[in-house]
Amino acid sequence: MITGEQAFRHAAAVACAITLVACKQPPASRYTFDSALRERGREVIERAGCAACHEIPGIDWPQGRTGPPLLGFDDVGPIAGALPNNPANLARFVRNAPAAKPGSTMPAMPISEEEAHAVAAYLYGLDSV
Numbered sequence: 001m002i003t004g005e006q007a008f009r010h011a012a013a014v015a016c017a018i019t020l021v022a023c024k025q026p027p028a029s030r031y032t033f034d035s036a037l038r039e040r041g042r043e044v045i046e047r048a049g050c051a052a053c054h055e056i057p058g059i060d061w062p063q064g065r066t067g068p069p070l071l072g073f074d075d076v077g078p079i080a081g082a083l084p085n086n087p088a089n090l091a092r093f094v095r096n097a098p099a100a101k102p103g104s105t106m107p108a109m110p111i112s113e114e115e116a117h118a119v120a121a122y123l124y125g126l127d128s129v
């Protein structure tokens with residue numbers, strides 16, 4: 001299913017590709033993370049049950065639909081439509097969404113700061129499909 005947000009992101013990516021001057025390097029290469037950290041992030045995601053509400057590549061089940069699918073974060077716009085897209089903000093959001101984005105409908109999750117950082121590494125490393 002293509003959501004309005006995904007369509008917006010796609011349009012933004014196309015606009016970005018056209019405006020080469022504004023995008024000096026492909027967004028996919030913005031961040032690189034250690035593979036051990038990413039694997040740790042995947043474990044945290046499984047343990048915390050993020051997939052109860054999100055479809056997350058690499059997590060086969062349960063692929064919930066309450067929240068948006070979490071595809072690669074390298075080439076998307078603001079996190080949850082509100083926060084500048086960078087690893088620190090993503091870590092902050094996945095740990096305590098209502099604090100990071102007032103009014104967010106995603107509940108705070110029982111993960112540590114260090115775990116949230118690993119989760120952000122995992123999400124940034126996913127290829128956008």
Ligand code: HEC
Pocket residue numbers: 045048049050051052053054066067068070078079080081093094097101103104105106107109111119123
């Ligand atoms: C109870 C359901 C629920 C759970 C559990 C949940 N989320 Fe969410 N999540 C949501 C909802 C709803 C949104 C949309 C919130 C918003 O836009 O403010 C969201 C938004 C997000 C976003 C922003 C998506 C975007 O397109 O910008 C990320 C990233 C995210 N969640 C990651 C996680 C991670 C990682 C976990 C586990 C640690 C998790 N979520 C657990 C419901 C959930």
